[in-house]
Structures are given as structure tokens and as C-alpha cells.
Amino acid sequence: MSAAELGRQPLTVVECDLRQVIGGSEQPITYRFSSADVIPPLGLDARPVITGISSLPTKLDIGESLGMRAAITIRCRDFLNDNDVAGGPAAPEATFFRLLKARVPYVANRALRIISGYLDGGSFQPERTLHYLLTKIDGPDRQGQVTLHCTDALVKADNRKAQAPNVGTGTLLAGLAAGDTTATISPAEAADDYHANGWLRFGDAKEICSFTRAGSTLTLDRAQRGTAAEDHPAGDTIQEILIIEEATLAQVAQLLLIDYADLDPSLVDAAAWALEDATWLGAFRVSATIWDPTGVAKLLQELTQQFPFFIVYDARVPRLDFQAIKPGAFALAAKLGERSELLRDSVSITEDPEKRISQIWFYFGMKDPGEKADDPRNYARLVPFIDRQAEIDHGEARIRKVYSRWLPADRSAVVLSIGERMLSRLRDGRRTIGFDLDAKDGAIWVGDTVEITTKHLIDTDGNPLTTQAQIIEAAEAQPGTSNRYQAEDLRLNSRYCLYTDDALPVYQQATISQRGRYGFYADDADRLDGGADPAYSYL
Structure with missing residues (x-):
């Protein structure tokens, strides 16, 4: 039944958390807007001005990058201000959004929530809240139209907005001789831009020093990590160096996102990240x-190119999820079929042969971090991975060069694992499966693993194949009715299993889920049903 048939009227509310100077001090204040075609109920302090919302959803780019950030535009109509903007009376001809922009000139990175729900029995019943960051407010134009632009929190990691390590803002107050162990940061106010301890260098010299800082005074341990002490003139830039040693992938990702991109720490469940890392990575x-x-x-x-994990922002929570790429049996994958979950005539298959790779040249063991990171001569090791059969099958070679600053020269075994997995996934390019699901299956979202069985993907006998895929994009197709998804085929051509414990039943008594997750030894006749004599055991 539709919302109208149930006597419910759809309503969208947008909340903006801004900071405004009131009475001489900056204070937090929340402004609410709602659908223009619905009168807000009593108790909902919202201005009915929203004329439309459009969005480009977050899109994962598995094995390549952080993906594409969500881009949401909220269209509103301006109206005459009637003491709606905090801060006291204004000229009678002032409109709400013009006055808001005058009194709140800085809106970037402020929290914004889009709340979808229904009017039911005279009250607003919220059903879903999506959390974003406001980026700017355009307008009003000559027609009085205003557009609010917002995106997801990972935008703060953009290369233009966040760098690691932080740029050096201070210089040496006086020259530093090779034997000196203290230095002073100039100007003194730049000192707070440096950590209390860490690693640094001076100017364009190759010497690395460890340091502790008290105010603008640095205490140095000179000539660290195989470098030689040098003289450094006054005025040389003091530049911190970020050194990471034997860290987990979750630790590095958390360090970069929170310490350097300044994301809200509450977005990261550190314990969940650590568990996912320890279990799979x-x-x-x-x-x-x-x-x-x-x-x-x-x-x-x-990191996401070279190691099997990804980071995705879940606007519904809000939360940053850290997930290893793993087979569907271990990711609690939802099973989707055309006779049940997949909506009729909604499935489409897209092939992208341009992403096909037949050779990976994996460089690792960086020699000099002060030289170019993409120079093959700056690496001690090269392991090439070549799929000759793929080149025969596709009639050409496709080469990707990988430069890993993250793996020392003694990690050949790790590189073998990474390179073989990467080549297996990309030998035939990338395949995307599009489909629609009913709104009741809305718990499935970006980052989830699914197992899709469809007549559009079949084996050589014409039977439907079950494909393990990762949801890379999700959005409402028909509000309140269905969602549209894009999922990437993970190309997991091998079978994986877990070692079992003694508590599990033998194969013929195991559930379908247990058989999909755990390994069982066959008997000498390659039988798993046990026959008359179940002579097999668990892996």
C-alpha cells in the first residue's frame, strides 16, 4: 500500500546546525526547513520552503581510491524574514536567506541532516535520517530560489584540504651546527603547529632528527635513521616528517583521517576497526x-589500491566503516535472486574492459623517502606478476605499475599475496551489476557484500551463476518504495573456508550456511556424504 492509501503524507525535514554571533558571542543554533507543499504540524519548528532535493550518492571505487563523494542539492524558496533569523530585528524588506547569509557568513562543514518521514495523525514520524556536511548556500537568485549544497564527511580528506604531515610554518631562529641538540622555532607563535614530539628535517637537507618540543624550544636527537648530521642555516624551514612503523592498516587509516583530515573521532568505532583488521588483515x-x-x-x-580493504561513509548512522574485502560467506552476504528479492526487469550488466590488467609490476622497498615516490630507481625490489593466458585471451597486454612506500624490501611474501589477488581481480576488467530492491530490503547499503543469482549471468550450460559482489552505490529509486543499487563483481574465482572447531556437526548434518563457511575433508572416494562409513573430518 502507498503512503496515501495508508493516510500518511510524505514529509522531508532538513536541519542545519550553524554557529551564529548572538549578543556578542558565537552560539550554536539549528535551523529547520520542510517540504513546501506540506503544512508542518504543530510542534515541528520548520519553515516549509523545500521545493526539491536531488543527489548523486556516494560511490565506492574498490581497489582504486576513496571513491566519489555524495553531492546533494536542496532547493528552497526564499521568503520575507519575520524574526526567523536569530539575532534581533532587521529591515522589513530583508528576506530570510539573505539575512541568514549576512549573519552566518561561514557555513562550510556544518552538520546537515535530511530526515525523511510521514505525517501520520497530525504528527511527524521520521523514518530515515541522512547525515551530511553543508558546503555552501547559493542564492537567492532573481526568482528567490536558494540552493543548499552538501556532501559526506570524507570530503575532509580531499588532497586540497588535508595533508600529512602538516606543512612546516616555522623556521630556525638561529643557525644549527652539526653538534647542536637544541633549536628555536621562529616565529614563536608557529610552535603550536608542531607536535609535542616526533620527527623532523630542516630545509632541503636529508638529515632526520627526532624531537621533543616545549614551547618554541626543540630538543633534538640528531642524525637518526641512517642519516648524517649537517649544519643548517638560520631561516631553514622546520618540516615535520610522518614516520609509520609496523602499523596495522586500521591504525594508519585512523591516524590519517582523524589526526590529519580532522574528521570527528565519533565517526570511527576504533574497536570495530581493530577487530576487522585483526580478523582479516x-x-x-x-x-x-x-x-x-x-x-x-x-x-x-x-593503501586501498595495494591492500584488500576499503573505507566507506554510512550517512544513515553516521559512521565511517573500515571493511576488508572478503568472500560473501564471511561477510554475511544477503542472497538476491530474480524470483524473490530483485525487482522485475531491473537488472543490468555493465562491463568495463578498460580496467583490465594482465601485468602488475610491484615496486617496494623504498630507498630514499626524500626522492620521488613514483621513480622505479628509488625502490630496492620489483616483483612482476604476469598472466600470459589473459594476454592470449584478450589479445593484448595491459600493464599497471604499483609503487609501494608502505612495504620494506623484506616483505616479498606479502607482495606475492597482494599481487596475485590484485591480478586475479582485474584480469578481465570490472563488471557492475545494477538492480532494484523493494524498500523493505533497505538495510542493504553501500559497502555490503551480496550474492546475486540472475539469468543475465550464466555458465556455459546456460544456468544462472551466483556472483559475489560489493554494493558500490545505493539510492532511492522511488521514495518509500524501492532503492536502486550498483554492485561490483568481486571476481572471487577461488573458494575459501574457515577451519572448524569440534562443536560443528559432520558435513551431512551441517547447515547450508556452515557448509559455505567451513572446510571438510573428503574421504578416500572424494565423498562428503559419508557413505556407509563417514571417514572424513574437519579442516
Whole structure:
């Protein structure tokens, strides 16, 4: 039944958390707007001015980057201000949004919530809240139209907005001889831009020093990490270096996002990140020396390209999820079929052969972090991965060069695992499956793993194949009725299993879920049903 048939009227409310100077001090204040075609009920302090909302949803780019950020536009109509803008009376001809922009000139990165729900029995019943960041307010134009623009929190990791390490804002007050162990930051007010301890360098010299800071005074341990002490003249820039040693992927991602991109720490469930890392990514430990300020998005892109994980923003919570790429049986994948979940005539398949790779040249063991990160001569090791059969099948070679600052020269075994997995996933390009689901299945969202069975993907006998795929995009198709999804085929061509414990039943008594997750030894006749004599055991 539709909302109208149920006597419910759809209503959207937008809340903006701004900061405004009132009575000489800056104070938080929330402004609410609602659908222009619905009179807000009593008790809902909202201005009915929203004429439309459009969005480009968050899109994952698995194995490549942080993906595409959500872009939402909220269209409103302006109206004469009637003491609606806090801060006291204004000229009678002043409109609401003109006065709001005058009194609240800084709106970027303020919290914005889009709340969808229904009017039911004279009260607003919210059903879904999406959390974003306001980026700007355009207008009013000559027709009195205003547009609010917002995006998701990961935009703060953009290379133009966040760099690691922080740029050096101070210089040496006096020259530093090779034997000196103290230095002074100039100007003194720049001192607060530096950490209390860490690593640094001076000017364009290659010497690395560890330091502790008290005010503008630095206490130095000179000539660290295999470098030699040098003389440094007054005025040389004092530049911090970010050194990461034997860290987990979750630790590095959290460091970059919170300490350098300044994301709200409440978006990260540190315990959940650590558990996901320990469970699925425990074999990976990374080390790197970041010599110059480098975009946080670029550093995270390197990590998500080279290691099997991704980070996604869930606007419904809000929360940043850290997830390993893993088979559907271990990701609690929802099973989607055309006779049940997939809506009729909604499935589409898109192939992207331009993303096909037949060779990966994996460089690792960086020699000098002060030199170019994409120079093959700056790496001690190269392991090439070549799929000759793929080149025969597709009639050409496709080469990708990977430069890993994150893996020392003694990590060949790890590189073998990474390169083989990467090549397997990309040998035939990328495949995307589009489909619609009923709103009742709305718990499925970006980042989730699903198992899709459809007549559009079949084996050589014409039977539908079950494909493990990752949701890379999700959005409402028909508000309150259905959602539209894009999912990328994970190309998991191998079968995976967990070792079992003694509490599990034998194969013929195990559930379908247990058989999909755990391994069982077959008997000498390659039977798993046990026959008359169930001579097999668990892996």
C-alpha cells in the first residue's frame, strides 16, 4: 500500500546546525526547513520552503581510491524574514536567506541532516535520517530560489584540504651546527603547529632528527635513521616528517583521517576497526616515511589500491566503516535472486574492459623517502606478476605499475599475496551489476557484500551463476518504495573456508550456511556424504 492509501503524507525535514554571533558571542543554533507543499504540524519548528532535493550518492571505487563523494542539492524558496533569523530585528524588506547569509557568513562543514518521514495523525514520524556536511548556500537568485549544497564527511580528506604531515610554518631562529641538540622555532607563535614530539628535517637537507618540543624550544636527537648530521642555516624551514612503523592498516587509516583530515573521532568505532583488521588483515603491517606534506586522500588511495580493504561513509548512522574485502560467506552476504528479492526487469550488466590488467609490476622497498615516490630507481625490489593466458585471451597486454612506500624490501611474501589477488581481480576488467530492491530490503547499503543469482549471468550450460559482489552505490529509486543499487563483481574465482572447531556437526548434518563457511575433508572416494562409513573430518 502507498503512503496515501495508508493516510500518511510524505514529509522531508532538513536541519542545519550553524554557529551564529548572538549578543556578542558565537552560539550554536539549528535551523529547520520542510517540504513546501506540506503544512508542518504543530510542534515541528520548520519553515516549509523545500521545493526539491536531488543527489548523486556516494560511490565506492574498490581497489582504486576513496571513491566519489555524495553531492546533494536542496532547493528552497526564499521568503520575507519575520524574526526567523536569530539575532534581533532587521529591515522589513530583508528576506530570510539573505539575512541568514549576512549573519552566518561561514557555513562550510556544518552538520546537515535530511530526515525523511510521514505525517501520520497530525504528527511527524521520521523514518530515515541522512547525515551530511553543508558546503555552501547559493542564492537567492532573481526568482528567490536558494540552493543548499552538501556532501559526506570524507570530503575532509580531499588532497586540497588535508595533508600529512602538516606543512612546516616555522623556521630556525638561529643557525644549527652539526653538534647542536637544541633549536628555536621562529616565529614563536608557529610552535603550536608542531607536535609535542616526533620527527623532523630542516630545509632541503636529508638529515632526520627526532624531537621533543616545549614551547618554541626543540630538543633534538640528531642524525637518526641512517642519516648524517649537517649544519643548517638560520631561516631553514622546520618540516615535520610522518614516520609509520609496523602499523596495522586500521591504525594508519585512523591516524590519517582523524589526526590529519580532522574528521570527528565519533565517526570511527576504533574497536570495530581493530577487530576487522585483526580478523582479516592481520598479515599486513605497513611502514613508511612521509617526507613532504602529501594529500591524505592520495595516501589512503595508495593503501586501498595495494591492500584488500576499503573505507566507506554510512550517512544513515553516521559512521565511517573500515571493511576488508572478503568472500560473501564471511561477510554475511544477503542472497538476491530474480524470483524473490530483485525487482522485475531491473537488472543490468555493465562491463568495463578498460580496467583490465594482465601485468602488475610491484615496486617496494623504498630507498630514499626524500626522492620521488613514483621513480622505479628509488625502490630496492620489483616483483612482476604476469598472466600470459589473459594476454592470449584478450589479445593484448595491459600493464599497471604499483609503487609501494608502505612495504620494506623484506616483505616479498606479502607482495606475492597482494599481487596475485590484485591480478586475479582485474584480469578481465570490472563488471557492475545494477538492480532494484523493494524498500523493505533497505538495510542493504553501500559497502555490503551480496550474492546475486540472475539469468543475465550464466555458465556455459546456460544456468544462472551466483556472483559475489560489493554494493558500490545505493539510492532511492522511488521514495518509500524501492532503492536502486550498483554492485561490483568481486571476481572471487577461488573458494575459501574457515577451519572448524569440534562443536560443528559432520558435513551431512551441517547447515547450508556452515557448509559455505567451513572446510571438510573428503574421504578416500572424494565423498562428503559419508557413505556407509563417514571417514572424513574437519579442516
